[in-house]
Every structure is written in structure tokens, then in C-alpha cells.
Amino acid sequence: MNRAMKITRALASLSFLLALAAACAAQEPQPTPTPEEFQTKLESLMSETGAVIVKGYTRVGSVNGSRGTAYVTALEVTDAPAGHKEQGLGVEISDAARPDAADEHAYIDYDEIAPLLKGIDYIMRLDSKATKLSRYEAQYRTRGGLVLVTFTTPNGQATAISTEGGRRARFVLRPVGLAEFRNLVESAKQALDAPPAQ
Incomplete structure (x- = not known):
């Protein structure tokens, strides 16, 4: 019986150590993506x-x-010696409920801006006729992880913005927020399209 207790304790200790190792591995920060x-x-x-x-x-x-x-920024990034240039937008979302948390970021290449504007226009026109079922959800996603979702609620319709496929809590816009966000995207595109200052 003494031997059986030792085996049971050893197995319990081993199980605890394996669970602890798994928990520690799950908390390791994700590696920075390579180019x-x-x-x-x-x-x-x-x-x-x-x-x-x-x-x-x-x-x-x-x-x-x-x-x-949500902050919208027009971006121009240049490899100075090579002369390679890319333009686009940055969307940064700060979470008021978690002021100590890092802000979320999503990047949108220039060639995605026009389709994003069209997607927003389509989402803004949606209503209960979008489906024959009682509720709906429509989503637009960019390559860089910006997600716009409009959905029905008991009080009507709401729109949310998230990054990274919505792994964190959604940032829910006010009723006029999607139109305001669209105007910011349009203004950022105009800033990128403006001729260089002389």
C-alpha cells in the first residue's frame, strides 16, 4: 500500500508539472511576424x-x-536608399475600459482603400431586407486585419470595428459612427492623393 501511494503521488506531481508547463507555454508572447x-x-x-x-x-x-x-492615419513609408514607397492607412483602436492595454493596430494598403470605401457604402445601405431571417450580420475584412461588422440588435442595427479578426472586444460605433469613419478614410485617401508640397 505504501508503494501504491508513492506511485499515486508521483503521477499527481507529474500531472501538475505538465499542466503548469502547458499554462506557461500558453502565456508566452507571440513571436513578431517575419516580413x-x-x-x-x-x-x-x-x-x-x-x-x-x-x-x-x-x-x-x-x-x-x-x-x-478609433484613430485613422494616412501613411507613406519609403525605403530611402532604394526609393521603394508604399502608401496606405493605419487604424489604431484604444480601449477605454483597459487604458493599460496596448492599442490595437491594423494597416490598409493603398490598393485596398477604394474597395474598403465601397464595402462601407454597402454596409451602410443594409437593412432588414438583407435576409429573410429575423437577424443578420455583415462583415468586411481587410488583409491587415481590420474588420467592420454590422449586425442587428433588439434596438435596431449596430456596427463594430475590430482588429486581428476580432480576437479582442469589439469597438462598437455610435449610430452615425460608420459614416464618420468612412469620412476619415476618404480624407486620408485625399491626403495621400494630394500632390507633394513644393
Whole structure:
């Protein structure tokens, strides 16, 4: 019986150590993506090493929602020696409920801006006729992980913005928030399309 207790204790200790190791491994920070893993040209160029990378930006504005603020920034990233340039947008979401948490970021390449604007226009026109069922959800996603979702609620319709496929809590816009967000995206595109200052 003494031997059986020792075996039971050893198995219990081993199980505890395995569970502890698994928990520690789950809490390790995710590795920084390599340039091949980036979904956008902006991120890939910003991560270049061994080059002088110049990042120009204009913060166009922000839109407030139920959990914080979304900031829209026009971006121009240049590999100065090579002359390679990429343009696009950055969307940064700060969570008012978690002020100590890092802000979420999504990048949108220039070639995605026009389709994003069309997607927003389509989402803004949606109503209960979108489906014969009682509720609906419509989603638009960019390569860089920006997700716009509009959905029905008991009080009507709501729109949310999230990044990284919505792994964190959604940032829910006020009723006029999607139109405001669209205006910011349009303003950022105009800033990128403007001729260089003389």
C-alpha cells in the first residue's frame, strides 16, 4: 500500500508539472511576424532591416464608440536608399475600459482603400431586407486585419470595428459612427492623393 501511494503521488506531481508547463507555454508572447508573414505591403516595408525607412504620417481624425476611440492615419513609408514607397492607412483602436492595454493596430494598403470605401457604402445601405431571417450580420475584412461588422440588435442595427479578426472586444460605433469613419478614410485617401508640397 505504501508503494501504491508513492506511485499515486508521483503521477499527481507529474500531472501538475505538465499542466503548469502547458499554462506557461500558453502565456508566452507571440513571436513578431517575419516580413513573409505580414499581410500588407506597409507592414512588410516598415519591418525592413538594414535600410533607412522613412515613415510619413498625418493623423486625419478619430471616431468615438462604446469602448474607446478609433484613430485613422494616412501613411507613406519609403525605403530611402532604394526609393521603394508604399502608401496606405493605419487604424489604431484604444480601449477605454483597459487604458493599460496596448492599442490595437491594423494597416490598409493603398490598393485596398477604394474597395474598403465601397464595402462601407454597402454596409451602410443594409437593412432588414438583407435576409429573410429575423437577424443578420455583415462583415468586411481587410488583409491587415481590420474588420467592420454590422449586425442587428433588439434596438435596431449596430456596427463594430475590430482588429486581428476580432480576437479582442469589439469597438462598437455610435449610430452615425460608420459614416464618420468612412469620412476619415476618404480624407486620408485625399491626403495621400494630394500632390507633394513644393
